[in-house]
Structures are given as C-alpha cells and as structure tokens.
Amino acid sequence: MKGLAFDVAHLLAGGLVLISFMLLYQNRLYALLNVFALQAVVLSLSVAWQAYVQDANHLYVTAAIAFGFKAVIIPLALHRIIAELGIQRDVENVVGVGPTMLAGLALVALSEVVMLRIASEADVLAQEDLAFALSVVLLGLLMMVVRRNAVSMVVGFMSLENGLILAATGAKGMPLVVEISVAFSVLVALVVIGVFLFRISERFETVDAHALDRFRGDQR
Amino acid sequence: MTAGISAAIAILALPAATAALLSVLPSYRLSAAVNVASAFVTFLTAVSLLAAAPPPDAYILVDDLNVVFIVLNTFVGFTASVFSATYIAHEIETGRLTPTHLRFYHAMYQFLLFSMNLALIANNIGLMWVAIEFATLTTVLMVGIYRTQEAIEAAWKYFILGSVGIALALFGTILVYMAARPVVGEGVQGMLWTSLITHAAAFDPALLNLAFVFLLLGYGTKVGLAPLHAWLPDAHAEGPTPISAVLSGLLLNVALYAVLRFKLLLDTNAFALAPGPLMATLGLISVVFAAFMLYRRRDVKRMFAYSSIEHMGVIVFAFGIGGPLANFAALLHMAMHSLTKSAIFYTVGQVAQVKGTQQIADIRGLTVTHPLLGWSLVFGVFAIVGLPPMGVFMSEFLIVSSTFERAPWLALLLGFGLLVALGALVLRLQGMAFGAPIGSRAPAKASALPIMAHFALVLIAGVYLPPPIVTWFQHVAQLLR
Numbered sequence: 001m002k003g004l005a006f007d008v009a010h011l012l013a014g015g016l017v018l019i020s021f022m023l024l025y026q027n028r029l030y031a032l033l034n035v036f037a038l039q040a041v042v043l044s045l046s047v048a049w050q051a052y053v054q055d056a057n058h059l060y061v062t063a064a065i066a067f068g069f070k071a072v073i074i075p076l077a078l079h080r081i082i083a084e085l086g087i088q089r090d091v092e093n094v095v096g097v098g099p100t101m102l103a104g105l106a107l108v109a110l111s112e113v114v115m116l117r118i119a120s121e122a123d124v125l126a127q128e129d130l131a132f133a134l135s136v137v138l139l140g141l142l143m144m145v146v147r148r149n150a151v152s153m154v155v156g157f158m159s160l161e162n163g164l165i166l167a168a169t170g171a172k173g174m175p176l177v178v179e180i181s182v183a184f185s186v187l188v189a190l191v192v193i194g195v196f197l198f199r200i201s202e203r204f205e206t207v208d209a210h211a212l213d214r215f216r217g218d219q220r
Numbered sequence: 221m222t223a224g225i226s227a228a229i230a231i232l233a234l235p236a237a238t239a240a241l242l243s244v245l246p247s248y249r250l251s252a253a254v255n256v257a258s259a260f261v262t263f264l265t266a267v268s269l270l271a272a273a274p275p276p277d278a279y280i281l282v283d284d285l286n287v288v289f290i291v292l293n294t295f296v297g298f299t300a301s302v303f304s305a306t307y308i309a310h311e312i313e314t315g316r317l318t319p320t321h322l323r324f325y326h327a328m329y330q331f332l333l334f335s336m337n338l339a340l341i342a343n344n345i346g347l348m349w350v351a352i353e354f355a356t357l358t359t360v361l362m363v364g365i366y367r368t369q370e371a372i373e374a375a376w377k378y379f380i381l382g383s384v385g386i387a388l389a390l391f392g393t394i395l396v397y398m399a400a401r402p403v404v405g406e407g408v409q410g411m412l413w414t415s416l417i418t419h420a421a422a423f424d425p426a427l428l429n430l431a432f433v434f435l436l437l438g439y440g441t442k443v444g445l446a447p448l449h450a451w452l453p454d455a456h457a458e459g460p461t462p463i464s465a466v467l468s469g470l471l472l473n474v475a476l477y478a479v480l481r482f483k484l485l486l487d488t489n490a491f492a493l494a495p496g497p498l499m500a501t502l503g504l505i506s507v508v509f510a511a512f513m514l515y516r517r518r519d520v521k522r523m524f525a526y527s528s529i530e531h532m533g534v535i536v537f538a539f540g541i542g543g544p545l546a547n548f549a550a551l552l553h554m555a556m557h558s559l560t561k562s563a564i565f566y567t568v569g570q571v572a573q574v575k576g577t578q579q580i581a582d583i584r585g586l587t588v589t590h591p592l593l594g595w596s597l598v599f600g601v602f603a604i605v606g607l608p609p610m611g612v613f614m615s616e617f618l619i620v621s622s623t624f625e626r627a628p629w630l631a632l633l634l635g636f637g638l639l640v641a642l643g644a645l646v647l648r649l650q651g652m653a654f655g656a657p658i659g660s661r662a663p664a665k666a667s668a669l670p671i672m673a674h675f676a677l678v679l680i681a682g683v684y685l686p687p688p689i690v691t692w693f694q695h696v697a698q699l700l701r
Contacts, residue, residue: 118426126398137391141384153380160387167394173406174397176346180390183350187383190357194379 005053009170012046013132016166017108020139023159024104025097029082029089029151033075036155040071043162050169059169062181066165069185070158077192078151087151095146107138129170136163154191161188224274228282228341230265231294234258235334243327248312248319251326252305258330259298262337266294276414281343284696289340289477292555296469296562297333299670303566304329304462306666310573311460321365325460332358332466336474344411345393348478349386352442355471356382363459374454381441381451389438389478395431396485399423416485425491432495435482436502442475444529445536446506456525457578461569464521468528469562473554476532480539480700487701500540504630506533507637514644519578520568523648524561527604530641531557537634538619539700541626547697549618552685556611556678557604563674564600567593570664571652577659580648585657593664594653596671601649603678605642611681 019039026032044067051059082089093100115131140160144153161184168177238258245251269290273282282290308325311317317325332355339351360382364375393411400410403422409415420428441448456464479499486495510530517523535557538550571586571593572578586594603610606617616638623631 114430118424118430130395130398134391137387144380144384150376157380157383157387160384164387164390164394167391171394171398171401173401173410174346174394175408175411176344176350179350180346183353187353187357190360191379191383194376 005049008049009046009053010128012042012049013129013166013170015042016046016162017132017135017139020136020143020159020163021101021104023155024100024139024143024146027091027093027097029087029091029149030079032091032152032155033078033082036159037071037075039159039162040066040075043165044071046166047169054172056173058178061178062165062169065178065181065185066162070162070188074158074188074192078154081192082151087149091152092148093146094148100142100146104139104142107142108135111135111138126170126172130167133163133167133170136160136166139163154188157191158188224269224272224282225280227265227268227272228274228280231262231269231290231337232334232341234262234265235330235337239327239330239334242330243323245323245326246319248308248322248326251323252301252308255326255329256298256301256305259294259301259333262333263291263294263298266290266337276343278408278412279343279347280341281413282341283699284692285480285699286340286477288551288555288692288696289473290337292473292558293336293340293470294333296558297336297466299673300462300465300469300562300566301329302667303465303569303670304460307460307462307569307573310665314573316366317460325362325365328358328362329462329466332362332471336470339474340477343413344408345396345413345416345481346411349390349393352389352439352474352478353386355474356386356442359455359459359463359467359471362463363455365460366458368458370454371458374451374458378451378455381448385438385441385448387438388434388441392431392434392436392438392482395427395434396482399427399431413481417488420485420488421490423485423489423492425489425493428486428489428492432482432486432493433498436479436495436498439475439478440502440536443472443479443532443536444506445502445533446509446529449506449510449529452529453522453525456528457519457522461521461565461572464525464569465562465565468525468565469558472528472532473558476535476554479536483539484700496540496542498540500537500630503533503535503537503540504633504637506530507537507634508640509533511637511641511644514641515647517644517648518580520572520580520583520648520652521565521578523580523645524564524568524604527641527645528557528561530637531561531604534616534619534634534638537630538623541619541623541630542701543622543626544694544697545622546619546626547700548693549615549622551693551696552681553612553615553619556615556681559674560600560603560610560612560678563671563678564597564604566666566671566674567596567600570666571597573666574662574664575659580652582659583652584655584659585653587653589657589659589661590664592668596668596675598649598653599675600671601645603675605645606638607642609679609682611678614682614685 022035044063047063111134112131137160140156143156242251335351335355339348342348360375360379364371397410403419404410404415444452483495486492507530510526513526535550535554538546575583606612
C-alpha cells in the first residue's frame with residue numbers, strides 16, 4: 001500500500017509539472033485555458049489522493065474547490081471574457097518557445113536539486129511532492145514573465161497557485177489548507193473580475209499587459 | 221487576564237462589525253462619523269493591551285513585540301479616519317466619488333483595519349498569511365476606487381505583484397511547517413508562533429533557510445523593498461490619499477512584522493543561515509535606489525511613496541544589522557516614519573485637493589497661499605529627511621552610529637543614501653513651499669488636527685523620549701537580538 005500510495009502521488013504530481021510545461025508552449029488562448037483546466041483536474045485528483053492516503057477528510061473539500069472552481073468555473077468565465085472582449089486569440093510571447101522551454105527545464109532542475117538535498121530528513125513522499133510543487137510554482141512564475149497578455153498572466157498565476165496547493169496538501173497534517181484554498185479562490189475570482197472590469201469600463205483598447213508600460217505617471 | 225482576552229477580541233471584532241454596519245449605512249456623513257468613532261474605540265482598546273496582555277492561545281498572541289505594532293496601527297488608523305472624513309466630503313463635492321463608492325470605501329476601510337490587526341495579533345502563521353492576503357485585496361480595491369485609467373492600471377499592477385508576493389510567502393510558510401513537523405508533530409502546533417519559537421533550535425536548518433528566502437521575497441514585496449517595489453509608487457499615487465497614508469504608515473509595517481517574526485525563528489536556530497546580511501543588503505539597495513529615484517519624480521504623492529521605500533529600506537537594514545542598539549533604533553524609526561509619513565500624506569492630500577493637481581510643477585508658494593499647509597509640509601519634509609530635533613533624526617542617527625561600530629563601510633553607504641534623499645526632497649520642497657504662488661487660493665477645508673497631532677508626537681519624541689517608552693523599546697530590542 002505504501003508503495004502504491006507513493007507511486008500514484010508521484011504520478012499525479014509529475015503530471016502537474018508536465019502540464020505546466022504544456023502551458024508554456026500553448027500559443028492560443030483557448031488551448032491555454034483547456035490545458036489549464038486539465039491541470040486543475042489533475043490537481044484535484046492529486047489532492048483527493050492525498051486526502052485518501054493521509055485519511056484527512058477536510059482535504060476532499062480542497063479537491064472539490066480545485067475541481068469546481070478552477071477546472072470548470074474559471075475556464076468557462078475566461079472563455080466568455082475572451083469571446084466578449086474580442087481579445088486576440090494568439091498569444092504573443094516575449095521570449096521564444098525554445099528558450100522558454102530551456103529556462104523551464106533549468107528551473108525544474110534547480111528545484112529538484114534544492115528540494116531533494118534539503119528535505120532529506122522529511123519523509124520521501126513529502127520531499128518529492130515539495131520538489132514537484134516548487135517546479136510548478138517556478139514554471140508558473142516563468143509563464144507570468146514571458147507572456148504579454150493579461151489573460152495568460154492570470155493563467156500563469158493560477159498554475160503557480162496550483163503548485164502551492166500541491167505543496168500544502170503534501171505537507172502532512174498541515175492545518176488551514178482548506179481556508180487557504182478558499183482565500184486563494186477569492187483572490188483568483190477577483191483577478192478574473194478585474195479583467196472583466198477592464199472591459200466594462202472600456203478603458204483599455206487591449207488587455208495586453210504591455211500596455212501598462214505606457215503608464216509611468218511622471219516620466220512622460 | 222480575562223480583560224486582556226476581551227480586549228484582544230475587541231480589536232478584531234470591532235472593525236469587523238463596523239465594516240458590516242458601514243456596508244449597509246446609506247448616509248456618507250454618518251458613515252464617516254461611525255468610522256472615526258469605531259477607529260477611536262479600537263485604538264483605546266489596543267492601548268489597554270499594554271496594561272493587560274492576554275496569555276497566548278491557539279489563535280491570539282500578544283507579546284511585547286507585536287503590541288507596539290498594534291498600538292501604532294490602531295493609532296494611525298484612527299487619525300487617518302479623522303482625515304478621511306473631511307477629505308471624503310471634498311471628493312463628494314467635486315464629484316470624484318459617489319455616495320455608493322463611499323459606502324464601499326468606508327466598509328473597506330474598517331475591513332482593512334481588521335485584516336491588519338488580525339495579521340499582527342494572530343498566533344498562527346497560516347492565519348497571518350490569510351490576513352495579509354485580505355489586507356492586500358482590500359487595498360487593491362481601494363487603490364482602484366477612482367476608476368480612472370491610471371487608477372485601474374495601478375490597482376492591476378499592485379494586484380499582480382502583490383499576489384505573486386503573497387504566493388511566495390505562502391510557499392515559505394508551508395516550508396516552515398515542513399521544518400517544524402518532525403519536531404513539534406503534525407497539526408496546528410506546527411504553525412503556532414509560540415510553539416515554533418520554542419522548538420526552532422531543533423528544526424532542519426536547510427529547510428528553514430529556504431523558507432526564509434521565500435518569506436523574505438514574498439513579504440518583502442509587500443514591504444516595498446527594491447527591486448520588488450514596482451507596485452508601491454503607483455498604488456500610493458493613484459489611490460485616495462487616506463489610503464496612501466495607511467499603506468505607507470501601516471501596511472508596510474505589517475509585512476515587515478511578518479519578516480521580523482520569521483527572522484527570529486532563524487536567529488534561534490544555530491545552524492541556519494544568519495538572516496541579517498540578507499536583510500541588510502536588500503535594505504541598503506532600497507535606500508540608495510529610492511534616494512536616486514526621488515530626483516526624477518514629478519508627482520508629489522509618488523515622490524513621497526519613493527521616500528517610503530527609502531525608509532522601509534533603512535528599517536530593514538537596521539534590523540538586519542541587529543544588536544540591541546540597531547534594533548532599538550529600527551523600532552523607533554518605524555514608529556517615527558509611520559507618524560511622519562502619514563502626516564505628510566494628510567498634508568499632501570489637502571494640497572492636492574485645493575490645487576486640483578498632484579504635479580509638483582503646478583504647486584508653488586504654498587506658504588504664501590496656505591500658510592498652515594505650507595509650513596506643515598516644510599515641517600514634514602524636514603522631519604522625514606532626518607533633520608534635528610525631530611524623532612526621525614534621532615533614530616537615523618542611532619542607526620548610522622550603531623552601524624559604524626559594526627560595519628563602517630555600510631554606514632558610509634547608508635549615510636550617502638540618506639543625504640541624497642535629503643537633497644532631493646528639500647530641492648522639491650523649495651519649489652512647492654516657497655516662490656511666487658500659482659493656482660487656486662481657496663482655503664483648505666480638511667481638518668489639520670491629525671497632522672498637528674502626528675507632528676507634535678514626532679517633535680516630542682525627538683526632544684524627549686519618555687523613559688517608560690525607552691525601556692519598552694529596549695526590552696523589545698533585546699527580544700529581537
């Protein structure tokens with residue numbers, strides 16, 4: 001049982017990292033959202049598995065939130081926003097796909113090296129979990145850096161947050177996980193509403209984050 | 221002891237209940253009055269914590285360190301609400317805000333006070349994180365309240381950077397729990413300050429080190445340390461001025477408090493890396509960077525926002541240097557900066573209202589047209605750049621001299637940064653306060669009372685610091701090592 005518990009957790013966490021890479025090279029917004037929904041599904045499976053293995057029933061709530069909110073509601077809402085805003089469907093990257101993937105590989109290598117060496121005293125499951133979680137966090141950050149479009153920045157942030165939830169559920173017996181995932185959902189919902197508000201006010205011709213660079217206030 | 225517990229609960233329950241009440245109260249005049257009254261009672265309750273601190277339990281921790289922050293937080297929260305009441309009336313007249321906005325604004329104001337008090341008083345690092353997250357969200361909403369393009373863009377930028385910051389901080393928090401779990405066991409004990417600090421010596425040092433790096437970067441974003449400061453000037457410049465004052469005077473301190481707590485954990489563990497040099501480096505970079513950036517500002521609120529970055533840099537630097545004297549000076553500097561900077565924002569807010577602009581070039585000859593505001597601004601700038609006999613002078617002097625003992629070169633760099641900042645602020649002040657007046661001569665309507673109260677405190681602290689306060693700060697400084 002121990003072996004199986006470990007293998008499944010490992011598989012799901014590894015799947016999250018793999019999907020993070022898939023997010024990096026998507027160059028169309030709808031495809032990006034679909035891949036993100038896939039990541040949320042894998043995350044909720046992973047959290048549910050942890051709930052089962054650790055016999056921690058409250059984690060099922062986190063899994064349900066991950067599934068309902070991030071795999072269904074948010075992607076649907078963003079789909080609608082993209083359609084209604086008429087946002088350009090192709091995503092422009094600041095850096096090309098090749099260098100981005102290489103940077104992603106380097107980040108994953110970095111987090112494996114750091115975490116596997118550090119967490120030697122923690123149990124193996126938690127240790128591997130943390131290494132994967134840090135990879136997902138760093139890849140999410142990378143995505144936020146290389147994308148110019150506001151929607152894909154939001155997706156990058158949400159995938160970063162998936163890494164955090166993975167880490168929090170992997171830390172056995174950690175209290176407040178449910179509260180934290182609720183707090184994060186509020187945050188994400190507000191980000192999405194924020195994107196939506198841009199449209200309502202029609203103050204931006206584009207939700208391209210690059211447009212924010214115009215705004216220096218006092219350096220015109 | 222029960223009085224202490226009820227006081228601790230009251231400083232959370234009161235703002236929360238007021239926030240709920242204000243969200244349904246239609247009249248903005250009544251709301252403003254309720255806002256002030258509630259903030260005042262919260263402040264009095266916080267002062268009572270000085271006398272009778274409750275014993276720590278699973279949720280609440282009041283010790284000598286955070287009680288300083290709580291009292292300062294509630295005091296500036298109260299004076300800012302007084303300023304806000306008059307400021308807001310003017311915004312209604314000019315039509316920049318509608319009564320609906322104001323209902324939202326007042327409810328959010330109390331919710332912000334609630335979140336900050338919760339972050340300061342929580343005994344649980346997870347709870348503290350949630351509270352800081354809510355404080356961030358609240359301020360994001362308030363920064364964007366004017367709904368202009370600039371305000372929404374500033375709010376968006378703050379949102380993204382602030383979210384990444386608190387996300388990193390959460391990862392650090394999880395790592396701290398992972399480090400604690402083998403020692404204190406599973407469950408809630410692994411997230412309580414009281415149990416973390418007693419057992420920190422036995423934690424896995426490598427895990428603690430990594431956790432601190434994440435926490436410093438995460439909460440450091442909220443402190444506004446360079447190079448993670450990009451959100452701060454925009455958020456200060458585009459939001460309502462009472463919020464700029466609360467951001468600079470309080471929210472930065474709350475994030476700093478979180479960093480300090482985790483620094484204590486690392487200090488307790490003999491094998492973990494020394495957190496001091498990291499903090500001193502980031503602090504010093506912030507000071508020098510912000511000092512030079514001050515020269516290029518054309519927007520007066522933005523300029524003082526950069527000055528906040530500089531001063532947070534000074535404080536983080538001093539805590540990084542460590543030792544009883546530097547810690548004492550850092551605490552004092554934090555209190556002085558909060559009081560002075562919020563008073564400056566109260567002044568600048570009124571100036572911007574009467575002149576109808578925040579551009580430095582369009583504000584001239586204030587001492588002629590508005591003597592009270594003009595001289596307040598002169599006094600405020602002299603206080604914030606650290607001229608004697610104001611309180612900031614004393615704390616900066618202590619910081620520089622205690623650094624000279626430990627690391628003379630760093631003291632030189634710090635002194636250089638402070639002088640550069642002094643030059644920039646005094647240069648800009650000349651144009652604004654003196655010279656031939658231009659623009660509106662309409663009298664200022666907002667109350668000058670909060671400004672005067674803050675400046676009086678800053679002046680008194682510079683001339684004569686009462687011995688009980690000195691003893692208290694020294695005690696806390698010892699606690700911080």
